[in-house]
Structures are given as C-alpha cells and as structure tokens.
Amino acid sequence: MTSNVCARLTRGVLRVLASRNVTPVTRPLASCWIHLRCVQHTRVMRYERGVLRNFSSSSQPSTDVSYEQLKKLLVSRSVVVIDVREPWELREYGNIPGSINVPLAQVNGALQLSPEEFKEKYGGNMPLQSQSIVFSCLAGIRSKTALETAVSLGYTNVLNYPGGWKDWAEHEIIQTKE
Known part of the structure; x- marks a missing residue:
C-alpha cells in the first residue's frame, strides 16, 4: 500500500472513529496501522489493514473488585456502593447492606446533581469525584456501564463488582452456613 493511500485510509478511519468517541494513540503511516483508545470504554484497539482488533493493555489497572475486597472496603467504610438495578429487583432479591440504589438509566443525571438533591432523591450521600465508588448490579453487566458513565463524568476512583x-x-x- 502506498503512503498516499495509507494516509487517506488513516484519515477516513480517524474521521469515522472520532464520531464514535475514539481517539488515536499512535498512527505510523509507513506500516499502515493505527493504535486507538476508545475514550468511553477505555479499551485499546489496533486498526490494521482494514481490520479493527481489540487487545488488552497490561498498563491499565483492573477496575474489578472481588467479594472479599468489597467486604473489606465496606468494613473500613472507605467506599460508596451504588446498586444500579431497578427498585423492584432490590425488593425481590435483596441488596448489599449500605448500598445506594441508583437505577442505571439515572446514573448520569444522579452523578451531576447537587449533594443535597442526591441525598433527597437516593437516600445516601453523594460520592465525591475522588471518592471510591463500587458499582453493582445483578451480574456485572449494568454496573460496568455505570462505571464507564462515572469515568466520563470525571470520577477517578471507580470500581465494578462483576x-x-x-x-x-x-x-x-455460604458464610451463614459455616
């Protein structure tokens, strides 16, 4: 592939990806590949010869927290747990003690409320942008989406309980049986 064709391809790919909230990290034209970082999903991708491939970066810290880690955080009172399930799910199945229920569809708006409005609407203290937040749901799918929303709003210490x-x-x- 000539450098001119490669440059046009690169510009086209970048234009499309920019419309999808993806920014370039590196893009050497000679080898015709582009490293990209998806801003919304903090995932690294590589575009090579017409194929976009995902690959994990070992430099990115894990945002997942285990049961044991979450238990320790709750005991130390150093975390805000936000359950993003619907209220009926909490009534039907139960919830993690001390968690605040903010349904997934409301997370974006809730994290932009004033602390007083947040407390009035959700019954708990609004987390600060630098405070540890763990998002939880039924099985870890919606909580990952909530985490991405919080990161996009500037929250820096967010975790997911998958x-x-x-x-x-x-x-x-298991613990009650022991």
Whole structure:
C-alpha cells in the first residue's frame, strides 16, 4: 500500500472513529496501522489493514473488585456502593447492606446533581469525584456501564463488582452456613 493511500485510509478511519468517541494513540503511516483508545470504554484497539482488533493493555489497572475486597472496603467504610438495578429487583432479591440504589438509566443525571438533591432523591450521600465508588448490579453487566458513565463524568476512583448481587448472595449464604 502506498503512503498516499495509507494516509487517506488513516484519515477516513480517524474521521469515522472520532464520531464514535475514539481517539488515536499512535498512527505510523509507513506500516499502515493505527493504535486507538476508545475514550468511553477505555479499551485499546489496533486498526490494521482494514481490520479493527481489540487487545488488552497490561498498563491499565483492573477496575474489578472481588467479594472479599468489597467486604473489606465496606468494613473500613472507605467506599460508596451504588446498586444500579431497578427498585423492584432490590425488593425481590435483596441488596448489599449500605448500598445506594441508583437505577442505571439515572446514573448520569444522579452523578451531576447537587449533594443535597442526591441525598433527597437516593437516600445516601453523594460520592465525591475522588471518592471510591463500587458499582453493582445483578451480574456485572449494568454496573460496568455505570462505571464507564462515572469515568466520563470525571470520577477517578471507580470500581465494578462483576459478580453483582448473585455473587454476593452466594457468598453470604455460604458464610451463614459455616
């Protein structure tokens, strides 16, 4: 592929990806590949000869927290747990003690409220942007989306409990039997 064709391809790819909230990290034209970082999903991708491939970067810290880690954070009172399930799910299945229920569809707006409005609407203290927040749901899918929303709003210390309520309940049942 000539350098001119490669340059046009690169510009076209960057234009399309820019419309999808993806920014370039590196883009050497001679080898015709581009490293990209998806800003919204903090995932690194490589575009090479017409194919976009995802690959993980070992330099990115994990945002997942285990049951044991979450338990320690709750005991130390150094974290705000936000459960992003619908209220009926909490009534039906239960919730992690001390968690605040903010349904996923409301996370973006909730994290932009004033602390007083947040407390009035959700019954808990609004987390600061630098405070540790753990998002939880039923099985870790919605909580990952909530984490991405919080990061896009400037929250810097956010974690995901991928096991969600299912994992929590399973561990709690095991502990009560022991």
